[in-house]
Amino acid sequence: MSLQETMLQAIEEELQHQVSRLDQPRTKQFHEMLTYHMGWAGEGSGPEAAGKRIRPLLVLLTTSSLYEETKSNNTNRNNWLHAKSAAAAIELIHNFSLVHDDIQDNSDKRRGRKTVWVKWGQPMAINVGDALFVIANQSVLDLAKHYPADVVVKAASILNNCCLDLTCGQFLDMSYEERKDLSIEDYWPMIGGKTSALLSACTHIGALLGNAGEAAQEAYRQFGYHLGLAFQVQDDILGIWGDESITGKSAASDLVEGKNSLPVLYALGKNGKFAERWQQGPITASEVGRAASQLESEGARKYAEDVSEKETQKALSYLEDANPQGEAGESILKLANMLLKRKQ
Numbered sequence: 402m403s404l405q406e407t408m409l410q411a412i413e414e415e416l417q418h419q420v421s422r423l424d425q426p427r428t429k430q431f432h433e434m435l436t437y438h439m440g441w442a443g444e445g446s447g448p449e450a451a452g453k454r455i456r457p458l459l460v461l462l463t464t465s466s467l468y469e470e471t472k473s474n475n476t477n478r479n480n481w482l483h484a485k486s487a488a489a490a491i492e493l494i495h496n497f498s499l500v501h502d503d504i505q506d507n508s509d510k511r512r513g514r515k516t517v518w519v520k521w522g523q524p525m526a527i528n529v530g531d532a533l534f535v536i537a538n539q540s541v542l543d544l545a546k547h548y549p550a551d552v553v554v555k556a557a558s559i560l561n562n563c564c565l566d567l568t569c570g571q572f573l574d575m576s577y578e579e580r581k582d583l584s585i586e587d588y589w590p591m592i593g594g595k596t597s598a599l600l601s602a603c604t605h606i607g608a609l610l611g612n613a614g615e616a617a618q619e620a621y622r623q624f625g626y627h628l629g630l631a632f633q634v635q636d637d638i639l640g641i642w643g644d645e646s647i648t649g650k651s652a653a654s655d656l657v658e659g660k661n662s663l664p665v666l667y668a669l670g671k672n673g674k675f676a677e678r679w680q681q682g683p684i685t686a687s688e689v690g691r692a693a694s695q696l697e698s699e700g701a702r703k704y705a706e707d708v709s710e711k712e713t714q715k716a717l718s719y720l721e722d723a724n725p726q727g728e729a730g731e732s733i734l735k736l737a738n739m740l741l742k743r744k745q
Contacts, residue, residue, distance in 0.1 A: 463607025570594020597629030
């Protein structure tokens with residue numbers, strides 16, 4: 402079994418252990434709601450429903466990449482297994498945000514299955530999200546079994562600052578929905594909160610738990626942050642011009658939903674034919690092809706691709722500065738390339 406496969410197994414076991422706090426006689430159904438959302442139970446459960454667990458994997462790979470460098474000093478602080486409760490905390494925060502996002506976006510499906518709010522109603526789903534948030538904070542405090550108090554406090558601080566950034570990004574995303582005066586400058590704080598905050602927390606906490614110095618922690622943090630920016634810009638591109646058979650997402654949805662993606666905001670700044678049509682109201686499914694072509698002719702696709710490449714190079718430059726070691730270091734680079742170079 403590869404290091405990555407071993408880590409994924411450990412992550413799943415730790416997640417189930419953390420969620421089992423609710424596996425009590427009076428809260429059996431509550432526990433079932435969480436296990437359903439996490440992809441472990443109910444119709445359609447399994448790896449597809451659970452997701453790829455990229456974020457917790459990034460935590461453990463980062464910790465291990467520092468452990469490889471100093472593995473002759475076999476101390477608890479350099480053992481990635483001891484960081485697994487922090488990895489679980491990150492994944493639980495991610496899932497808390499998904500449960501609430503599904504309610505806020507009125508999404509009835511998540512990974513091909515009914516969302517929690519559709520199955521049990523919005524009030525129950527809000528409570529499920531809240532429980533995931535609380536268990537995440539309990540999970541990160543379990544680091545105290547293996548790490549000194551100052552490290553645990555710093556890890557918890559990084560996690561909670563990330564949560565505040567997530568909510569700020571979500572606030573901006575929702576508050577932007579009815580606005581027609583947005584610019585590219587408005588885009589970066591939104592995706593910095595919604596996408597980059599959690600990825601930078603993964604690499605920052607992972608580096609902290611790998612006993613990295615301040616400079617290496619900052620390099621890893623910046624790697625995660627720019628990885629998130631590049632990933633989101635690429636997702637915006639695929640949301641308009643991607644191959645649905647590869648992405649699993651309709652290329653019509655972003656334009657029909659009126660998403661303020663980077664290509665759209667670039668074109669709005671040009672005040673051309675696309676901007677004129679956009680200001681008139683929602684684009685219909687029958688207009689998507691024409692709108693996408695208009696965006697491309699006005700340079701929006703090339704601009705977004707250039708920005709994605711720029712952020713990719715920034716991320717990889719910070720990763721080079723961090724200098725991850727061993728099999729874990731190789732896996733981090735492969736994971737980054739998988740995220741940043743998806744087929745279109």
